[in-house]
Every structure is written in C-alpha cells, then in structure tokens.
Amino acid sequence: MSGGVWGAVRPHGVRLVAAAVAGASAELCGVGLIAAAAWLIARAAQRPELAALTVAIVAVRGFAVAKGSLRYAERLAGHDAALRALAELRGRVFDALAARRPGAGGEVRDGDALTRLVSDVDAVQDVLLRCVLPGVAAVACGVAGLVVCGVAAPAGGVVVVVGVLAAGLLVAGAGLPVAAAWAGGRAAGRAAAAREALAVRALDVLEGAADLVMFGADGRFAARAREAAARLERAERSAARVSGLVAAAGFVVQGVTAAAVVGAGLRGGADEVAAAVLGLTALVAVEAVLPLAGAARRWREVAPSVRRVGAVLEGAPVAGAVSGSPATVRGPVGVxxxxxxxxxxxxxxxxxxxxxxxxPGRRVAVVGASGAGKSTLLEVVAGAVPVSAGVVLLRGPGRRAVPPEALPGAVRGLMQDAHVFAGTVRVNLLPARPDATVAELDAAAARAGFAEVVEGLPDGWDTVVGVGGRALSGGQRQRLLLARALLADPPVLVLDEPAEALDPVAADALTRGLLTAPGGGTLLLVTHRLAALEDADELLVLDGGRVVQRGAHAALVAVPGPYRDLWEAEALAA
Ligand SMILES: Nc1ncnc2c1ncn2[C@@H]1O[C@H](COP(=O)(O)OP(=O)(O)OP(=O)(O)O)[C@@H](O)[C@H]1O
Structure with a gap:
C-alpha cells in the first residue's frame, strides 16, 4: 500500500488490529471447536464415563459461542475501521484534487476519470476487508492447526503429520492464491476490456440512433454491439471457469491433506480419537486458508486502484498550503x-x-492557420496544459511575478471545451462569480450579446438549458459561455474563438466590442476572422507552433507575409 493511502489507514490502525485479532480468534475458535468436537464424538463412541466428556462438552459449547461472537466483533470492528479509513481517504483525495493547480500534471479532467477515481477510493475498503483481515485470520488459523496437529499426533508421527499439513497449507494458502491471481487477473482483464467495448458500442447505437438510421448503418452498428456483448459473455464465462476451478482445486487440496494427515497419524500409531482430531483439524485449518485465493484475486484487481489513489495523494501539495480564502490578484496582469x-x-x-x-491591459489577438497552435497558446497561459520546456510568467503591477497561490484565479476565460451545465441560465453564469449582482450579470450578458437571448427565453434567466445547453442554438450557447467568461472579469481574459458559431457580421461586431470595451484585464483572443482586428493593440501570428509575425493589423497587412496571405484569403472568400 502506498504511503499516501497508508497515511489515511494508519489513524484507524488500533481498530484494524482489533478486527484482525477478533477475526483470527474466531478462526482459532473454529479450529478448537472442530478439534474438541472430533475428540468428543470419537471418545463418546468408546462409551466412557460421562464425567470424562464434561470438559469437552463445555469446550465445544464455549468455542461455538465464542466463534460466533468473535466473528460478529470482527465484522463490526473491521467495517468500522474500513469505513473510517475510507472517509479519511476521501477527504484527503478531495483536498489533493482541490489543491492541484491545473497544468501541474495528472489532472482528473473528465467525468469518466472522476468516476474511476471515486471507485478507486472505494476499492481500498476491499483491500482491508477482503485481503488484509482474511489474510491475518488465515495465517493464525494455519499456525493453530499445525500446533493442534503437532500436539494430537502420536510421538512417532509428529514430524510427518505436521509436514503433510504444512505442505497442504502451503498449496492452499500460497500456490492456489498465486494461480488464482494470475489466471483470474487475466480473465478479469479480458472481461473489463470487453465490458468497456460493449459500453462504447451500446452508447454509439443509443446516442447516434437518429444518424445511424438516416445513413442506413443501424443494422451494422447493432451487429457490432451484439458482437461486443458476445465477447463479454465469453470473457465472463472464462473468468467464472477460473473461479470454479480454483474453488474445486481448493476442496481437492483440503480433502487430500486431511486424508494424508490421518494416514500419517495412523502410521505413526495414533488411536481413532487422535485420528479423528487430526483429520478434522486439518480439514478446518486448510479451509481457513482457502479464502486467500479470493483475497489474492481481489488484490490483483484492486492494486491498480490503490496505486492510482496513491499517485493522486503523493502529487498533492503539503496539507494546509492552500487553506483559507484563495489569494487574489487585482487589475490587469502581463503575460x-x-x-x-x-x-x-x-x-x-x-x-x-x-x-x-x-x-498588462493590452488586447492581443492570436491568429494563424488551423493547427498553428493558437488554442494551445491560450491553454498554456491558462495553466490547462503543461509546458514541455520554457516558462509562463504572469506579472502584476511593477512587473512583480504573480505569486503561485494567486495563479489559479488570475487567468480565466472561454476555452474550446467550455461546458454548459444542465441547469438554468443563471446557474450557468454564476460559477464565474458566485456573488455577482443582477447588474453585473446584466452587464456581462449585454457585452456578450446574450441579453437579448435571455429576453427571448421562456423563463428568462431561470430557463433550464438542458444537458450541454441542448435547449440553446450554437450561437446562443456561445454567447452564454462568453457572458460567463466576461462576468469573471479576471486579470487575464483568454477567449478561444468566442464568435465561432456566429454569422460573420455578428462575429465581427462581437470581436470589435471585445477589443474596444473600456476597462477589464489583459485580453488574449484567438480568432480565425481577421476583419475586426484593426482595434487590437497587437496581433500574434502563429505558424507551426511559432510566432512568425507580430504587430498591429495595419502594419502587418502592409507587408508581404503570412498575415497578409491570411487577410487576402479571407477577402477572397468573402
Ligand atoms: N488535446 C490534444 N492532443 C493531441 N494533440 C493536440 C491536442 N490539441 C491540439 N493538438 C495538436 O496540436 C497542434 C496545435 O493545435 P491547436 O489546437 O493549438 O491549433 P489551433 O491553431 O488552435 O487550431 P484550430 O484553429 O484548428 O483550433 C495541432 O497539430 C493539433 O493537432
């Protein structure tokens, strides 16, 4: 278990040890119960005086009651410890994610990854309850079985009896778990891949049903989904076969070991009472280690989850580094x-x-052909993409570098993958500034050309826009996202194609408005339309990931070069 994960479990170590002791004691009582019962039955068959059996009768009852009570105590303490450790771990993972600066690497960027992380954290519970606790109990029970058999075996056969039982325990407690982890892991891996493929195919069919029918491809896609379902069925059958084989092998090992122990005892001169004790003790001792096969298989399944959680925790800053209200930086900031x-x-x-x-305060347009690196430039400034080399600095008043703790709030805006939440229009804007007044909301909406959109919506600001903004047209959606970015009013505003979904006239009007609006922070605006860029303070022309020209629109069109080529191409297309 990685240090970070262990750190969350350690505070609950005492409870965990109590659970392990209770679990091991329950197993020991199980061994005691079987040994005492075997002795009692075999001895009773010899019709001794009742007094000779009294202790054994009490012992059987005592072991039976104790076994049940201890098992209950183990469940209680084990789940209590595991759930507390899980709560602690969830808190630590949440803190680690919340404290992470975008671009620092290892981000959890989409819903799938987040869901996986949630199940990864839950999987740690299984490590404690289904791997660690059964492991401790199995070891204790195996050792107890060896001791009981060593005591019950006749003097001449102690070594052979103990040796045979030890060999059986080794096969059941080490050989089978290794085989189960190896074969079960492979089968489970195939089943997981098949399940994922089926999910993708099924989603294709469900979400793309209308398009598939239109293109006459529905039958083909449905057949692919059926194929994926059949593959999953085969993989699950094979995983079930492995589990069945391991379970069957366990029973065979158990039976063979018990028979061999009895045989060795009889050859060493054991009477029938001792033989019964040896046989039943061997049976129960091997049975106690059989769950190790399941534990090993489960460990193999959850180990990657534990590693992923560990990686998230280890990448986290020192606890407390980001406590309190986040640092902020005011006014325009240079980049x-x-x-x-x-x-x-x-x-x-x-x-x-x-x-x-x-x-600081400059309005800069970033232009260039498709794939030139415009969006990447914005993503790097926003900290959404890590740099492979070089450095990005934000400089506040007096060219002082913005402190790292203020960086997350310093750059905001509208990126290409901006998301529309499945709530009302108002809910969609407020993440930018939760304490925004109605006047501020209205002002941001007006600047983005979203105010008239809101007026036209059935419930105005309270209109529900649906998942991904389905209730809005492309242009309305884009104006909403722009209004959100403008409401944030950050020191550096980055806007990636804010007018992309609008017609050229509306797009140019919007771009001009953004470039000429008074106040606000530094603006970095990516656009592929050049018509409205006379108002930009400066243009950065990118080509092949490099800045190949920079300057004002008038100066750049006046000379031959990449910008004039783009400008002429746009004029021709108009
Ligand atoms: N998430 C990504 N994964 C891999 N490659 C990417 C990713 N995003 C961009 N690229 C690649 O990086 C290069 C620059 O892409 P970028 O999106 O920055 O260009 P762009 O100038 O904004 O293009 P466009 O105008 O078409 O949006 C391209 O070759 C692109 O294929």
Missing amino acids: ELLGVRVVRPDGVVALDGVDVRVE
Missing part, C-alpha cells in the same frame, strides 16, 4: 512566455519555442 515548447502526448509539437511578452 510572459519564455522559450515555451509544448509537445502533446502523441508527440505533436504544438508550440515550438514561443517567446512573447504581453504588457
């Missing part, structure tokens, strides 16, 4: 990129040695 290089995970160089300084 400086020094030798910034961004290599995407697939090896594409999205930015290649960008050196740029944007003074």
Whole structure:
C-alpha cells in the first residue's frame, strides 16, 4: 500500500488490529471447536464415563459461542475501521484534487476519470476487508492447526503429520492464491476490456440512433454491439471457469491433506480419537486458508486502484498550503512566455519555442492557420496544459511575478471545451462569480450579446438549458459561455474563438466590442476572422507552433507575409 493511502489507514490502525485479532480468534475458535468436537464424538463412541466428556462438552459449547461472537466483533470492528479509513481517504483525495493547480500534471479532467477515481477510493475498503483481515485470520488459523496437529499426533508421527499439513497449507494458502491471481487477473482483464467495448458500442447505437438510421448503418452498428456483448459473455464465462476451478482445486487440496494427515497419524500409531482430531483439524485449518485465493484475486484487481489513489495523494501539495480564502490578484496582469515548447502526448509539437511578452491591459489577438497552435497558446497561459520546456510568467503591477497561490484565479476565460451545465441560465453564469449582482450579470450578458437571448427565453434567466445547453442554438450557447467568461472579469481574459458559431457580421461586431470595451484585464483572443482586428493593440501570428509575425493589423497587412496571405484569403472568400 502506498504511503499516501497508508497515511489515511494508519489513524484507524488500533481498530484494524482489533478486527484482525477478533477475526483470527474466531478462526482459532473454529479450529478448537472442530478439534474438541472430533475428540468428543470419537471418545463418546468408546462409551466412557460421562464425567470424562464434561470438559469437552463445555469446550465445544464455549468455542461455538465464542466463534460466533468473535466473528460478529470482527465484522463490526473491521467495517468500522474500513469505513473510517475510507472517509479519511476521501477527504484527503478531495483536498489533493482541490489543491492541484491545473497544468501541474495528472489532472482528473473528465467525468469518466472522476468516476474511476471515486471507485478507486472505494476499492481500498476491499483491500482491508477482503485481503488484509482474511489474510491475518488465515495465517493464525494455519499456525493453530499445525500446533493442534503437532500436539494430537502420536510421538512417532509428529514430524510427518505436521509436514503433510504444512505442505497442504502451503498449496492452499500460497500456490492456489498465486494461480488464482494470475489466471483470474487475466480473465478479469479480458472481461473489463470487453465490458468497456460493449459500453462504447451500446452508447454509439443509443446516442447516434437518429444518424445511424438516416445513413442506413443501424443494422451494422447493432451487429457490432451484439458482437461486443458476445465477447463479454465469453470473457465472463472464462473468468467464472477460473473461479470454479480454483474453488474445486481448493476442496481437492483440503480433502487430500486431511486424508494424508490421518494416514500419517495412523502410521505413526495414533488411536481413532487422535485420528479423528487430526483429520478434522486439518480439514478446518486448510479451509481457513482457502479464502486467500479470493483475497489474492481481489488484490490483483484492486492494486491498480490503490496505486492510482496513491499517485493522486503523493502529487498533492503539503496539507494546509492552500487553506483559507484563495489569494487574489487585482487589475490587469502581463503575460510572459519564455522559450515555451509544448509537445502533446502523441508527440505533436504544438508550440515550438514561443517567446512573447504581453504588457498588462493590452488586447492581443492570436491568429494563424488551423493547427498553428493558437488554442494551445491560450491553454498554456491558462495553466490547462503543461509546458514541455520554457516558462509562463504572469506579472502584476511593477512587473512583480504573480505569486503561485494567486495563479489559479488570475487567468480565466472561454476555452474550446467550455461546458454548459444542465441547469438554468443563471446557474450557468454564476460559477464565474458566485456573488455577482443582477447588474453585473446584466452587464456581462449585454457585452456578450446574450441579453437579448435571455429576453427571448421562456423563463428568462431561470430557463433550464438542458444537458450541454441542448435547449440553446450554437450561437446562443456561445454567447452564454462568453457572458460567463466576461462576468469573471479576471486579470487575464483568454477567449478561444468566442464568435465561432456566429454569422460573420455578428462575429465581427462581437470581436470589435471585445477589443474596444473600456476597462477589464489583459485580453488574449484567438480568432480565425481577421476583419475586426484593426482595434487590437497587437496581433500574434502563429505558424507551426511559432510566432512568425507580430504587430498591429495595419502594419502587418502592409507587408508581404503570412498575415497578409491570411487577410487576402479571407477577402477572397468573402
Ligand atoms: N488535446 C490534444 N492532443 C493531441 N494533440 C493536440 C491536442 N490539441 C491540439 N493538438 C495538436 O496540436 C497542434 C496545435 O493545435 P491547436 O489546437 O493549438 O491549433 P489551433 O491553431 O488552435 O487550431 P484550430 O484553429 O484548428 O483550433 C495541432 O497539430 C493539433 O493537432
């Protein structure tokens, strides 16, 4: 278990040890119960005086009652410890995620990843309840079985009896778990991959049903989904076969061990009472270690979850570093990129040695052909994408670097993957500034051209826009997202194609409005339309991840170069 995960479990160690002791004691009582019962039955068959059986009768009752009570205590203490540790762990993971600066690496960026992290944390519970506690009980019971058999075996056969039982315990407690983890892990891996494939295929069919019918591809897609379902069925059958085989092998090992122990005892001169004790004790001792196969298989399944949770915790800043209200920076802030290089995970160089300084309060448009690296530049400034080399600095008044704790609030805006929440229009704007007044909401909406959209909605600000903003048109959705970005009014506002879904006239009017509005912070605006850029303080022209030209619109169109080419291409297309 990684240090971070263990840190959450450690405060509840005493409860966990209590549960382990109770569990092991319950198993020991089980061994005692069987040994005493075996002795009692075998001895009773010899018709001794009742007095000779009294102790054994009491012992059987005592062991039976104690076993049940201790098992109950183990369940109580084990679940109490596991649930407390889980609550602690959830808190730590939440703190670690909340404290992480975007772009620091290892982000949990989408719902799937978040859901997986939630189940990863829950899986730690299984490590404690289904791996650690059964493991402790199995070891205790195996040792107790060896001791009881050592005591019950005749002097001449002690070594052989104990040796045979030890071999059986080793096969059941080590050999089978290793085999179960290996084979079960492979089968479970195949089943997990098949389940994922089926989910993807089923979603394709359900969500794309209308398109599939339109293109006449519904039958083909349904067949692919059926194929994926059949693959999953095969994988699950094979996983079940492995479980069945391991369970069957366990019973065989148990029976063979018990028979071999009895045989060894009889050969060593044991009487029938001792033989019964040896046989039943061996049976129960091996039975107690059989759950280790399931524990090993479960461990193999949950180990990656534990590693992922550990990685999240270890990547977290020191606890307390981000407590209290987040630091803020006021007024426009300058942006400086020094030798910034961004290599995407697939090896594409999205930015290649960008050196740029944007003074506080400047309105800068970033232009270039598709794939030139415009969005990446904004993502790097926003801290949403880590740099592979170089550095991004934000400089406040007096060119002082913005302190790291104020960085998350310093750059905000509208990125390409901006999300519309499944609530009302108002709910969609408020994340930008939860304490915004009605006047501020109205002002941001007016600047984004969203005010008239709100007026036209059936319930105005209280209109529910549906998942992903389905109740809005593309242009309305985009104006909503822009209004949210403007409401935030951050020191550096980054806007990636804020007018993309609008017609050219509306788009140019909106861009002009953004570039000329009084006040506000530094603006970095990505756009592929150049018509409205005379009002920008400066243009950065990107090509192949590099800044190839910079300057005002008038100066750039006046000289041959990439910008004039783009400008002429736009004029031709108009
Ligand atoms: N998430 C990503 N994963 C991998 N490669 C990416 C990713 N995002 C962008 N790229 C690649 O990085 C390069 C720059 O992309 P970027 O989106 O920054 O360009 P852009 O100028 O904004 O293009 P567009 O105008 O088409 O949006 C491209 O080659 C693109 O394929």
